[in-house]
Amino acid sequence: MDLGGSGRTIVLRVRVAENPFSLPRTLVIKQVREESGVSGARAVDPDDLSGDSRSAFLREAVSYQFATALATDSRPGAELLASDLEARLLVLSDLGDATPISALLEHSDSDTVTNTLMAMAQALGRMHAATVGREEDFTALLRRAEVAHCDDTVAEQVERAVPAVPGLLSDILRVDVSPELTEQVARAAKLFESGRFRAFSPSDLCPDNIIVNDEGVRFLDYEWGGFRDAMLDIAYALVSFPGCLCSIELSEDRTQAMIEAWRAEVVGMWPALADDNVLAARMVEAQLIWVWLSTYLFLPDNHTRIAAVREHHLSVPRSEALTQRWDKLARSADHAGNTVVAHDARLIADKIRGLSVG
Secondary structure: OEOOOOOOEEEEEEEOOOOOOOOOOEEEEEEEOOOOOOOOOOOOOHHHOOOOHHHHHHHHHHHHHHHHOOOHHHOOOOOEEEEEOOOOEEEEEOOOOOEEHHHHHHHOOHHHHHHHHHHHHHHHHHHHHHHOOOHHHHHHHHHHOOOOOOOOHHHHHHHHHHHHHHHHHHHHHOOOOOHHHHHHHHHHHHHHOOOOOEEEEOOOOOHHHEEEEOOEEEEOOOOOOEEEEOHHHHHHHHOOOOOOOEOOOOOHHHHHHHHHHHHHHHOOOOHHHHOHHHHHHHHHHHHHHHHHHHHHHHOOOOHHHHHOOOOOOOEOOHHHHHHHHHHHHHHHHHHHOOHHHHHHHHHHHHHHHOOOOO
């Protein structure tokens, strides 16, 4: 059975013809073709990518190998059963009948949506808690697969966005952001390379790559997998998946429920997060860099980039998505007492709200 995939990947569910007792009845086979490019789930152009499809495949293989070594209840997705690096082929456990999280968020009642988002946050927290302190293990696997040189593509995008966004805001919105805000943005960008709360992340946490099955929430696609500050993962959900134009309704109660579900899983590893003030400040920092990146991606009239995410189930017009993200950031900054971010975020949101863009 064809399970879909991007234009450069083939994903199939297959039945095991001769089924030894140790193997399940069905498996999933994923093969990456040789063409360079990018998954349709990502709002990036080919020029935004470093390396090639082989590097992405090797990083995904290493990420699955690393995640498979985790305890079953901490494993974020499928188990890697076999691989052929030369053929760019992965043999994975079958996660069975599953529902894309986007469908649940779009069609469920309010309580179910809240519970689904809390389950996602909890699954992220379990993964983070299980991988704290294991970055050297992951790096060793990368080195063994000869991809230790492979750069972090998302971090490269952020590096370009940091200096570019002030000019975009000035040219398109006639907003000049304060030097204090740009200083905070520059500090937030360092979460991709350092930070107090580093853990493993699949990195491409678009709703199209998140499913729910009988065992709970599972994450797919590890081509960008690696270690970064875990705050980036939970903040990514809190600003409605800024790498695309998805939108979910996040009331203050729902937001807090997600944060608490995540914190309950990680506070044993990072006791500092028991302090509400520390948590709120760090959460604003992570949200800030994602909203900044989302503005870099979607404020300009880049039709190729925008078209790449139009078909997502939760997609909305870019002006609506960006307004919601800056509004959400302003509210979080208010809660954390960060007056600089709150003021500028509210100003930018108001300007985008008055902009007629699709």
